[in-house]
Amino acid sequence: MQQKDKVVVIGAGALGLIALKQFKEDGFDVTGYESRPYVGGLWKDSSDNTISVHATTIFNTSKFRAAISDFPFPETADVYPTAAQMHDYLCSYADHFDLRRHINVNTRVKQILRENDRWNLTVEDVTSGKISTHYFDRLCVATGSFYTPRWPKLEGLEKFAGNVLHSIDFHGNDAFKDQNVLIIGMHATAQDVTNAISNSARHVYLSHRHGLTLLPRFNPKGEAFDTNAALPFFMLQSWFEANMPSLWIWLLDKILGKVSNAAYPDLPEEWGLRPAPSIAIATPIMADTIWPYLQSGFAEPVAAVKQITDSKTVELTDGRILHDIDTIMYCTGYHFNLPDSLVPKTDDRLSSFDPYPDGPGTIPYLYYNTYPLSTDPAVRNSLAFFGQGAAVYPGFVQYELAAMAVSQVWQGNKSLPNLATMKQWHAEHTANRAALAKKYNAPPDGTFYTALLPFKYFAWINETAGTGLFENMGGKLNGMFNLKTWSLWWNDRELYKLLRAGIMSPTVFRVFEAGGRRSFGWDESKKRLRRDNEVYERAVRAKREELGLDVDTGKPVEAKKEL
Numbered sequence: 236m237q238q239k240d241k242v243v244v245i246g247a248g249a250l251g252l253i254a255l256k257q258f259k260e261d262g263f264d265v266t267g268y269e270s271r272p273y274v275g276g277l278w279k280d281s282s283d284n285t286i287s288v289h290a291t292t293i294f295n296t297s298k299f300r301a302a303i304s305d306f307p308f309p310e311t312a313d314v315y316p317t318a319a320q321m322h323d324y325l326c327s328y329a330d331h332f333d334l335r336r337h338i339n340v341n342t343r344v345k346q347i348l349r350e351n352d353r354w355n356l357t358v359e360d361v362t363s364g365k366i367s368t369h370y371f372d373r374l375c376v377a378t379g380s381f382y383t384p385r386w387p388k389l390e391g392l393e394k395f396a397g398n399v400l401h402s403i404d405f406h407g408n409d410a411f412k413d414q415n416v417l418i419i420g421m422h423a424t425a426q427d428v429t430n431a432i433s434n435s436a437r438h439v440y441l442s443h444r445h446g447l448t449l450l451p452r453f454n455p456k457g458e459a460f461d462t463n464a465a466l467p468f469f470m471l472q473s474w475f476e477a478n479m480p481s482l483w484i485w486l487l488d489k490i491l492g493k494v495s496n497a498a499y500p501d502l503p504e505e506w507g508l509r510p511a512p513s514i515a516i517a518t519p520i521m522a523d524t525i526w527p528y529l530q531s532g533f534a535e536p537v538a539a540v541k542q543i544t545d546s547k548t549v550e551l552t553d554g555r556i557l558h559d560i561d562t563i564m565y566c567t568g569y570h571f572n573l574p575d576s577l578v579p580k581t582d583d584r585l586s587s588f589d590p591y592p593d594g595p596g597t598i599p600y601l602y603y604n605t606y607p608l609s610t611d612p613a614v615r616n617s618l619a620f621f622g623q624g625a626a627v628y629p630g631f632v633q634y635e636l637a638a639m640a641v642s643q644v645w646q647g648n649k650s651l652p653n654l655a656t657m658k659q660w661h662a663e664h665t666a667n668r669a670a671l672a673k674k675y676n677a678p679p680d681g682t683f684y685t686a687l688l689p690f691k692y693f694a695w696i697n698e699t700a701g702t703g704l705f706e707n708m709g710g711k712l713n714g715m716f717n718l719k720t721w722s723l724w725w726n727d728r729e730l731y732k733l734l735r736a737g738i739m740s741p742t743v744f745r746v747f748e749a750g751g752r753r754s755f756g757w758d759e760s761k762k763r764l765r766r767d768n769e770v771y772e773r774a775v776r777a778k779r780e781e782l783g784l785d786v787d788t789g790k791p792v793e794a795k796k797e798l
């Protein structure tokens with residue numbers, strides 16, 4: 236690489252910040268554009284029609300797993316950070332790594348052209364309306380995943396006299412006073428909205444098509460649910476997914492079903508939540524927020540909508556009639572897509588690099604949902620889309636690893652496979668998704684995640700970012716036959732233990748030197764892993780105290796006294 240290649244990152248949400256920091260660290264000359272007046276993206280509650288969290292949103296994985304690998308959350312943040320804490324965290328990340336001076340806020344990218352082997356960006360200063368053009372060698376689009384609100388058609392909606400809206404346009408919490416609200420969809424946003432209107436609305440119906448797995452944020456011992464799955468589990472999952480994917484899905488469904496049953500036993504049958512669909516086609520929710528409202532009867536899961544029969548009446552697919560509905564709110568989520576202004580165009584404008592040539596909500600035409608499948612190798616090596624895909628893994632570290640991988644490719648240290656191989660991956664991936672949808676009966680127009688990447692993604696990332704994790708800690712039978720694992724055990728018992736038995740904090744991705752991204756080295760890694768585990772232990776003890784459990788064992792205190 237020419238060390239001073241000019242890289243532009245569009246969007247300064249979590250992913251844009253992470254990407255910018257990575258490219259900066261690797262010596263690129265970086266520029267960021269952000270149309271909002273602030274960095275941190277959707278984690279600040281916006282009151283306009285752009286997508287954002289609600290003030291009541293809580294992050295769905297623990298801060299111990301969700302952090303960026305070289306920037307742990309402050310100890311004062313909740314175990315599951317609130318939206319405001321998340322936004323603060325991203326702002327301090329920008330400050331800590333001195334990113335702000337590279338980022339132009341209030342600046343919207345209006346057009347992207349590929350000209351003379353460079354990227355020509357037209358940007359608008361949102362406050363003054365001034366337009367300018369700028370050139371870059373490499374382009375990273377990190378403008379967010381959720382773009383087109385899903386508005387599934389409801390039969391007979393034209394007869395409905397009440398209020399109809401999508402959650403993207405919902406901001407207040409005192410709206411819907413004394414109303415009966417019918418929410419379409421029962422997932423994360425439905426939960427947040429139910430919470431937000433719980434002081435004003437009279438009753439909430441949550442209409443869903445096929446059940447849902449409810450999970451608790453904490454296990455009965457007061458531990459965050461995701462901290463139990465440590466490095467050996469990750470290695471096991473990687474091995475199983477590569478070798479026996481169906482068995483792995485079956486196993487996960489069993490485990491999650493068991494956890495769900497234990498935390499939320501005896502759900503009323505008329506809610507229709509169980510049996511829940513497989514994890515292969517539907518994401519569970521962390522249900523702590525909605526549970527009290529389900530228990531009190533304020534919110535009630537019901538079947539899918541068959542049709543609207545008159546101005547206030549709705550018929551469900553199980554024959555039940557809902558009367559006196561005042562508002563219908565779609566909490567049906569979003570299709571992944573990019574606005575036309577962010578689709579890079581070629582010089583001749585005949586062909587573009589639209590990652591969604593088949594329309595919103597389809598599997599993007601990208602390698603590992605990141606790299607374009609363009610016939611021009613210069614384009615493949617200078618354009619990356621972030622946030623168009625994800626593996627089931629907590630928090631931000633997977634995007635950070637993706638940024639490391641892209642940066643390695645752009646630096647010329649690693650290379651992408653040839654176009655045929657990239658296309659073949661895409662074809663196989665698309666076929667696999669379709670086969671899963673068929674096997675597990677996913678509704679054709681639903682949340683069957685077009686963006687979901689198989690765990691194999693981590694193997695590609697391992698190699699391209701250069702994390703050293705697989706070759707040092709993985710292999711058959713969880714490293715049992717891995718000489719490097721044994722050598723680590725022999726040379727540094729403490730580091731070995733922290734990695735194998737500690738929580739899998741994102742620090743683990745920076746321990747080994749593998750000819751890729753910057754590593755901490757063993758000593759610094761130990762220091763950080765020790766800290767990660769100590770903070771975790773303290774939080775567990777505090778939670779146990781709050782729950783009236785024995786702080787050491789997590790068992791009920793009475794049980795201990797009897798001993």
Ligand SMILES: Cc1cc2nc3c(=O)[nH]c(=O)nc-3n(C[C@H](O)[C@H](O)[C@H](O)COP(=O)(O)OP(=O)(O)OC[C@H]3O[C@@H](n4cnc5c(N)ncnc54)[C@H](O)[C@@H]3O)c2cc1C
Pocket residue numbers: 245246247248249250251268269270271275276277278286287288289292293294295296342343344345377378379380381577621622629630631
């Ligand atoms: C309500 C909600 C809750 C979520 N909760 C979780 C969770 O609990 N756990 C989890 O892992 N994930 C969660 N997510 C997923 C979320 O997408 C990621 O956590 C992450 O914040 C996404 O960051 P991003 O940078 O991709 O997107 P964003 O934060 O949306 O940032 C994109 C930025 O690009 C800017 N932009 C867009 N167009 C332009 C343009 N033309 N020019 C300049 N700038 C532009 C936008 O203004 C925005 O600031 C949630 C998503 C939503 C919507």
Ligand SMILES: NC(=O)c1ccc[n+]([C@@H]2O[C@H](COP(=O)([O-])OP(=O)(O)OC[C@H]3O[C@@H](n4cnc5c(N)ncnc54)[C@H](OP(=O)(O)O)[C@@H]3O)[C@@H](O)[C@H]2O)c1
Pocket residue numbers: 292293294295385387388402419420421422423424425427443444445517539566567568569678680681682683
């Ligand atoms: N941290 C948090 O607490 C939090 C809060 C809000 C949002 N988020 C995230 O933000 C994203 C958007 O969340 P979201 O809840 O708005 O959307 P979502 O997760 O995509 O869920 C959409 C819901 O609508 C249903 N639905 C979709 N199409 C439908 C149709 N045609 N007919 C009937 N029902 C339909 C889905 O059911 P099917 O399964 O049947 O399709 C699902 O219940 C998600 O990634 C979510 O994880 C997180």
Ligand SMILES: *[C@@H]1O[C@H](CO)[C@@H](O)[C@H](O)[C@H]1NC(C)=O
Pocket residue numbers: 348350355356357368
């Ligand atoms: C870059 O794009 C702008 C806007 O379309 C255009 O006016 C300008 O001529 C382009 N630059 C070059 C060198 O073609």
Ligand SMILES: *[C@@H]1O[C@H](CO)[C@@H](O)[C@H](O)[C@H]1NC(C)=O
Pocket residue numbers: 295296518519520521625627
């Ligand atoms: C958390 O939310 C993200 C994106 O919104 C989703 O992909 C992921 O599956 C969720 N995780 C859990 C544990 O609910």
Ligand SMILES: *[C@@H]1O[C@H](CO)[C@@H](O)[C@H](O)[C@H]1NC(C)=O
Pocket residue numbers: 694695697698699701702703705706749
């Ligand atoms: C991980 O990457 C290294 C190269 O950095 C490679 O030797 C190893 O085989 C990779 N492991 C997997 C599981 O892909």
Ligand SMILES: *[C@@H]1O[C@H](CO)[C@@H](O)[C@H](O)[C@H]1NC(C)=O
Pocket residue numbers: 236646647648750751752
């Ligand atoms: C990657 O490439 C850059 C630029 O050529 C070089 O400075 C750096 O040392 C390389 N890193 C690795 C790990 O090979």
